[in-house]
Amino acid sequence: MPVKKKRYEVDADLNINSMMDMMTIILVFLLKSYSTSDVSIAASDDLQLPTSSAQKAPELAVNLVVTQNQIVVDGVPVVNLTLEPDEDNPGVEMPVVPDDEKRGQSITKLYDRLVEKAQTAKEMAQRSANDEFDFKGRILLQVDRSMPFGVLREVMYTAGQAQFGEFKFVVYKAE
């Protein structure tokens, strides 16, 4: 009967050099894409921003998002949009603000929410001695690229009524 070979007991170290190489490359890549931008977007199928050659960096302000389904202010959904068939193009549907959400051109719930935001911003400005926090009526608009101007006009009109007159349209920077 053959005798089984005895196994050697070897104290082998795990070679982590190659893993270190990989980590170093990842580290450099991540450092390159490091950013301290104030504005973040939650990309989704409903919100595809347009691409533009604009170069101005975004700054912190009230965040108004218009996706294909709803209007969101600072992360809180305010109004749901409905789809209506386009009279000129049969078979095509366009998002619209439902009539019962509007008073004239103004979107009621959005107006109330924005007035609240303006009020809070003004109170904070009063407490702070720093001019930087003064209420300037800035609003960041993240709008889906296929949104018809009809909806955008009502949103802009409502924001204007609520004392937000300085619009900043957020876009993807073209490379």
Place this chain on the structure above:
Amino acid sequence: MAVKRRSSKEEPLNLIPVMNLVTILIPFLLMAAEFVSLAVIDSTLPAIGPPQPASEPDPNEEPPLQLSLALMDKGVRIIGADKVLFPDGAPEVAEGEEAPPTIPCNSGAACTSVDDYDWSEMTRLLAKIKDVYPDDENVIVVPGTKIRYEVIVAAMDAAREDRENKGADGKSRVLFPFVVIAGGAM
């Protein structure tokens, strides 16, 4: 003299602490990483205020340029600069008919997508207007109700700077960077 002998066996470098550091750094950097870069386009509401007292127009003074871009589904119409664009007089439009676009779509009738609009031609015409009114920087964009948002952004891009004609410093020529979006009644 006694010579101390060095041990010939090489100790492997202990990389474990470096590994620990890198492993902590990676999740942190992943959180702060930005894979798409964002920019903003400034725009203001049309100013609302008391009507300006009407002053006697100075016959010698050049009337100010009130440049508007009407975005329609058939193309773009440049309003307020007929003197530059049509030195021999603007084409007449029959009463009750919609004025034709100054810059029609590439495909002819109605523009199918944002690239179907002739943005380079619009930039060329705006550069021509800028030659005559070098101090003017405002433009009013008047989109139709069904015009998509990306078309408005593309129009603002085309009106902002002339990227084909770069100055001596390598920067694009600035045309009309201050945009006001007005709600059209079209």
